Amino acid sequence: MRILTLTSLFPSSTMPSLGIFIETRMKQLKQRFPDVTVDVVAPVPWFPLTHPRFGDYAKYAAVPKKETRNGFTVHHPRYLVIPVVGMYFTPFFMALTLVAFFLSQKIKQRYDIVDGHYYYPDGVAIALVCKMLRIPFTLTARGTDINLIPEYKPAKKMIQYAIRQSDANLAVCQALANEIDHLQPCDPSAVTLRNGVDLELFRYADLQQQHVLREQLNLPLNQPIAVAVGWLVERKGQHLIVEALVQCPELQLYFIGTGEQQSMLEQRVKALGLERRCHFVGSKPQSELRDWFGAADMSILASSREGWANVLLESMACGTPVVATNIWGTPEIVSTFDAGVLIERTVDDIARGIQRLTNEPRKRHKVRQHAEKFSWDDTCNKLYRVFEQTLSNRSSQQTASPN
Numbered sequence: 001m002r003i004l005t006l007t008s009l010f011p012s013s014t015m016p017s018l019g020i021f022i023e024t025r026m027k028q029l030k031q032r033f034p035d036v037t038v039d040v041v042a043p044v045p046w047f048p049l050t051h052p053r054f055g056d057y058a059k060y061a062a063v064p065k066k067e068t069r070n071g072f073t074v075h076h077p078r079y080l081v082i083p084v085v086g087m088y089f090t091p092f093f094m095a096l097t098l099v100a101f102f103l104s105q106k107i108k109q110r111y112d113i114v115d116g117h118y119y120y121p122d123g124v125a126i127a128l129v130c131k132m133l134r135i136p137f138t139l140t141a142r143g144t145d146i147n148l149i150p151e152y153k154p155a156k157k158m159i160q161y162a163i164r165q166s167d168a169n170l171a172v173c174q175a176l177a178n179e180i181d182h183l184q185p186c187d188p189s190a191v192t193l194r195n196g197v198d199l200e201l202f203r204y205a206d207l208q209q210q211h212v213l214r215e216q217l218n219l220p221l222n223q224p225i226a227v228a229v230g231w232l233v234e235r236k237g238q239h240l241i242v243e244a245l246v247q248c249p250e251l252q253l254y255f256i257g258t259g260e261q262q263s264m265l266e267q268r269v270k271a272l273g274l275e276r277r278c279h280f281v282g283s284k285p286q287s288e289l290r291d292w293f294g295a296a297d298m299s300i301l302a303s304s305r306e307g308w309a310n311v312l313l314e315s316m317a318c319g320t321p322v323v324a325t326n327i328w329g330t331p332e333i334v335s336t337f338d339a340g341v342l343i344e345r346t347v348d349d350i351a352r353g354i355q356r357l358t359n360e361p362r363k364r365h366k367v368r369q370h371a372e373k374f375s376w377d378d379t380c381n382k383l384y385r386v387f388e389q390t391l392s393n394r395s396s397q398q399t400a401s402p403n
Contacts, residue, residue, distance in 0.1 A: 131150030143307030173329025196376035205294030237302025319364030
């Protein structure tokens with residue numbers, strides 16, 4: 001089976017953390033099904049300048065047109081983006097880029113199916129192009145593409161079009177699958193394909209190993225430690241976690257990530273006199289992130305929106321329970337006592353969740369056992385069957401209507 005994974009959310013040499021969960025899913029699929037070959041098309045916004053002052057646009061400008069990552073050949077065609085006012089034009093600019101790329105690379109002859117991710121703008125562009133060129137395709141919902149962007153009426157209509165055109169609609173949690181069916185009822189209904197966790201990469205740390213990791217990371221040995229992993233943006237709720245820290249006087253908190261709110265957060269930490277207990281350590285690759293999870297007593301996620309929060313499973317795989325807001329796919333992850341505590345997105349409730357885990361610590365081996373329920377085996381088996389069924393259905397349709 002020849003698969004072309006298509007998404008703008010895919011890691012690159014200049015943005016290695018972007019969409020790593022998509023790369024992981026396809027890597028896991030290849031490992032389990034040797035007959036599968038996967039190449040990737042990851043469109044990036046066109047931008048002429050690479051100076052760091054232009055932020056992410058400069059990183060996109062520095063992305064090579066073609067590269068190899070972890071065994072995948074990745075193409076990066078450019079599409080036009082008009083900042084601020086161009087939201088509703090982006091799917092069409094991306095579609096134009098993809099049409100030219102598909103024709104120049106003879107995509108229809110080289111691949112059996114397009115595996116698309118993120119319904120807007122990517123999914124809309126994929127639907128336009130694949131319908132025009134008569135290429136079977138699937139789409140996977142990841143989060144804000146279904147739980148936020150449809151709040152904008154023109155975007156909602158385009159997303160509904162993509163849902164209707166897709167050969168199979170997939171989602172990383174049941175809550176998103178339900179929302180797809182609500183947005184645009186289709187037969188068959190959307191399929192839930194939860195992300196798994198790499199249980200070898202995110203290895204278990206018992207209490208003795210936790211102590212060793214704290215020494216290695218130069219962390220306090222006898223104080224409770226929490227980590228909060230994610231982009232430092234309003235949606236992730238770090239500002240609420242900082243306020244909650246006031247009510248948890250023993251806790252040492254480490255933010256892992258970077259983002260536009262870092263300066264504001266640092267100022268608030270200083271204003272509250274929390275500099276000795278609240279720390280910003282920047283972004284970490286997964287090979288280092290696992291050590292931070294292993295060293296911590298808990299991890300905290302106070303997001304307002306999440307599809308399937310991979311960081312929760314990664315924390316649990318290391319034996320570390322979580323405090324997480326009760327939203328979208330998160331209750332499907334934090335589904336037992338051992339996993340941690342679900343909270344509302346308020347300062348007081350975050351503090352309550354922290355205090356509960358401090359007073360009722362979970363047994364680390366049981367937290368790990370919970371994470372082990374989320375291996376990639378079931379997801380990859382189901383995904384392979386979806387691809388097979390999609391190709392079988394298309395073949396039947398072509399046989400019935402040869403013209």
